[in-house]
Amino acid sequence: MTHETATSLPVRTAHRHEAQAHAHAHVGGAKPPTHRNLGLTPSWHIGALAAAAAAALALGVWSMTQVDPLRIGGAGLIGALPPAYFVALALSLAGFVASLSLRRLVPALLTWQLIVTVVLLDGADPIIHGLPRLEASFRHMGIADTISQSGQLDPTLDAYFNWPGFFNLLGMLSGATGAKDLFGIATWAPVGINILLLAPLLALARRLTANPRQAWAAVWIFYLASWIGQDYLSPQAYSFVLLLTLIACLLSVFGGWAWPTERTKFSRWLARNVSKLDSSVPRYGAVEPLRADTAVLVVVCALLLLAMTASHQLSPFAVIPILAVLLLTGRLRLRFLPVLAVVLPMGWLLFAASTFLEGHFGQLLGSLGDIGANSLGALSTRVSGSDAHVFVVYTRMAEVALVWILAVAGAIVGYRRKAPWLAAAAAALAPLVLIPLQPYGGELLLRLYLFSLPFAVCLAVLPLMSENTAGLSLRRALGLLLMGAVLATATVVSRYGNDGMESFNDDEIAVVNRLYSTAPTGAVLIEAVRNTPWRYQHYADYDYRALVAAEPIPNAAPLSCDAVNQIAHKAGAYLIVTESQKEAAELRGSTPIGDLQRFTATCATSPGWTKVYENAGGVIFHIEGVSNGN
Amino acid sequence: MATERSYVSYATAAVALAAVPLSFVGPEGLRLAVIGLLMLAGPGTALVLLLRFDPPRSAQATGALPLSIAIAIAFSLAMSTLVATAMIYARLWSPPAGVCVLSLVTLAFLGLELKRPKRALVRAK
Structure with a gap:
């Protein structure tokens, strides 16, 4: 990379250059470099x-x-x-x-x-x-393994097979390389994905801030405040890379009004008000390719949308409002793209994911318009569990609040300084229009924070940094460092607050491997609490069940051996209880405290129950069914 | 800058060519590295080189570099996804064939880039 901005100023000309920087700052321009102002x-x-x-x-x-x-x-x-x-x-x-x-x-x-x-x-x-972190990582590897081996989709199995793009990608990688599993890739995914995000984040921040120094600071704050942990081997992480690249490409190549601003009364009114709110015209990071190349980039943007649509349920719907607000703020001149962004996911839902739609129509539309349940309702259920866990939840809420307070302050500062702020503010708020649609399994607010964060951080840097492109004053640098330290420390708490239940160890993997080597294909496999590192193989070969979800359950009832016996009644079953299940139950309040130990100790002596295997990571029981003579 | 472009072109072509035999046979680690690199950045790098998405070396122009890298990666991932998904829905699942398609796309872009007039450079602000 080359040295980036003309900020090393000869002492005698510094004032003149700074004055020029101020003069250009409101249009987002960086001073061109000369041989005189480089290299100090x-x-x-x-x-x-x-x-x-x-x-x-x-x-x-x-x-x-x-x-x-x-x-x-x-x-x-x-x-x-x-x-x-x-x-x-x-x-x-x-x-x-x-x-x-x-x-x-x-x-x-x-x-x-x-x-x-x-x-x-x-x-x-x-x-x-x-x-790998999270039991979902293991499931995702299992889906890729199933697709790689069979080359087929079973859309009745679960939602993943209705949006299989990302898993097809992994399946092709696995199938073409002969890799037996993707454990290494899944384990390093959080680091790898965040490094992959660097280029699109920087390209995006360049188009939403006044100068490169602010853009780098915005990217830094993104990493410090990105605590939600959706950067594991997942369709969400993959789609997020595509989403950011898409928006960065559009802002860089296709900026401007999509229609003549003098055409109608509305367009005149819109352009006048946008100009009144934010008159800056940031040029830094913009590129002007040749006409033929521009046409190719339109196709690239459409392909990014299509790949995202095939891979993830939520991300394509988050793109729609972002594109809409960029169109309305004069930052996107491709009028048809927001339309395409609506048509693709709707078409996919109706045709490619029709199996899922038929089976989940009520679930999809059941919460439509219920803003309270989809936002505060989902949030309030998370404030539960052990005292330590509640502390973690409050830390997360405080961190989100801090980022948003900084973003709001940044919008005000940007307005006063006539620095670019409107596009970032509109794009940060845009994903929130998804709140009335549905709760997305109680995770909607987390995902919306993720979608908003790249834009919010472009605003958050404004109160922390001056418009001066020539370095940071000591006061500003200390303020930035202090804010960074607060966010980073909070992220260590909030990102890894569930580490006990989200991380696994080799003993638990050994228990799961023993389960697969013991249970015949097609057997019923039961996990006491839904938090087991399994299904990374044989994803479709067994009947997987769970007694309770790893979710907060108010006044949770104790687990009973009868619940397992009923499932196993017909043909028998295998029950697996792991340390991470216990951690999840305690942390989230899915069962009464200490209930899982009591459950395994009590049921171990029940008739028909046989302990198959046990190590420090967990235990496997076989429960006989009627056909097995019990 | 032209030299850097050449190096990137040669490296991309080498990865695309090596991926074809490795998609059928070879040590697992090497296959994972080469094919993984192709799926992560192969077609996109060739496309970015074709578009001449690398502005002259100047302070103003470096604005295009992060965008170039982002597009190279995102386009490669998208192409890999769409090729794999097309094979699945067409019931023509063959991962080595999918890798060969990606290699061909990469080499085709590089070939087009060679034929393109050198003055077709992007203007970066």
Whole structure:
């Protein structure tokens, strides 16, 4: 990468250049470089900052290898991390702010700093646990495995097979490489996906902020505030990469009004009010390809939409309002694209996902218009469980509130400074129009935070940074560092607050492997609580059941052996109880405290129950059915 | 800059060519690395090179670099997804054939790029 902006100013001309920077700032222009204003940052400064980042990486990785997973309690990973980790994190944060404060931005240095931050914040799965996070990761590997081996979809099996694009991709990778499993890829997915997000985030931030320094800061804050953990091997993470690239491409290549602003009364009114609110015309990061290349990029954008539509239920619907507001704020001149963004997911739902639609029509539309249930209702059910877990939930809420407060302040500052703010504000708010549609399994607010965050951070940097393109003042740098430290610490709590239930160990994988080697194909497999690292193979070969979901259940009833006996009544069944199930039950309040231990101890002595296997990770029981002589 | 473009073109072509035999046979680690790289960035890199999405080396023009990388990755992932999905719905599932299609697309873009007049450069602001 080249050195990025003309910010190293000869002392004698500094004032003149700064004045020019101020003059250009309201139109988002960066000063063109000259041979005179480059190269004043000594190379050893850059080298020292790069070395400091390397030291932070080494210290952070080493400190994470010292974590004893058994010490991870109800508040998650933060209680088990050694002080050296926080020293490394602080060094990384300070290094980024120092790099950002250099008079001449060095993109390679800033990229390196961001990668270090990503590894420190998102690298716990590969470094501490060595296994993929979340039981969903294991299911996703199983779906890819099923598709890879059979080359067919069974849309009746579950929703994933109605939006199979991402799993087809994984299946092709697995099938063409002969890889027996994708454990390595799934384990490193959070780090890899966040690094993949860097380019689209930066391209997007360049088009939504006034200068490159703000754009880099916005990307940094995105990583610090991105706690929701949807960056595992999932269709959501994949679609998010496509979504950000799509929006960045549209803003960079297809900016401007989609119609002549003088054509109608409405268009005149709209253009006048948009101009009144935000008169800046940011040019930085815009590209003007040749006509033929522009046509190719239109096709690329349509293909990105199509791939997203085939892969994920929610993301294509989140794109629609974002495109609509960009169209209405004069930042998207492709009128047909929002229409295509509506037609594709609706068409997919009606034709390719018709099996799912028939079986879930009531569920899809049952909450339509129920804003309270889809937002605050879903939120209030999460404020439950153990005291430590409630603390984690409140930390998450506080972090979201902080980001939004900064974004609102940024919008006000942007309006006053005549800096670009309207497009970012509109795009940050746009996904919220999905709230009345449905709760998305209680996760809608989390997903909306994810969709809004890349835009919100472009506003959040405005109160923290000046318009001056030539470095950061000490006061601003300290303020930015303080805010970064608050967000990063909160993210360690909020992202890894459920670490006890979301991470797994080799003993649990051994139990699951033993289950598959013991149970005949087609057998009923029961998990006590829905939080087992299974189905990464034989996804469609067994009848999988769960006694309770890993969700908060007010006044949860104790588990009973009869519930298992009833399922096993006909042909028998296998029951698996793992440590992560116990953690999930305790953390979320799915069962009374200590109930899972009581359940296994009591049922182990029941007639027809045989303990098949047990290790530190869990236990397997076989329950005989009628046909087996019980 | 032209030299850098050439290196990227050669590397992309090498990955596309190597992926074809490796999609049928070879050590698992090598297959995963080469085919994974092709699916992650192959067709998109070739497309970006074709579009001349790399502006001249200047402070103003570097604005296009993150966008180029983003499009290279997203287009490659989208193409891989759409090829795999088309094979599934057409009941023609064959992962090695899918990789060959991606290799062909990549090489076709690189071939078109070679034929394109050199002055067709993007203007970046």
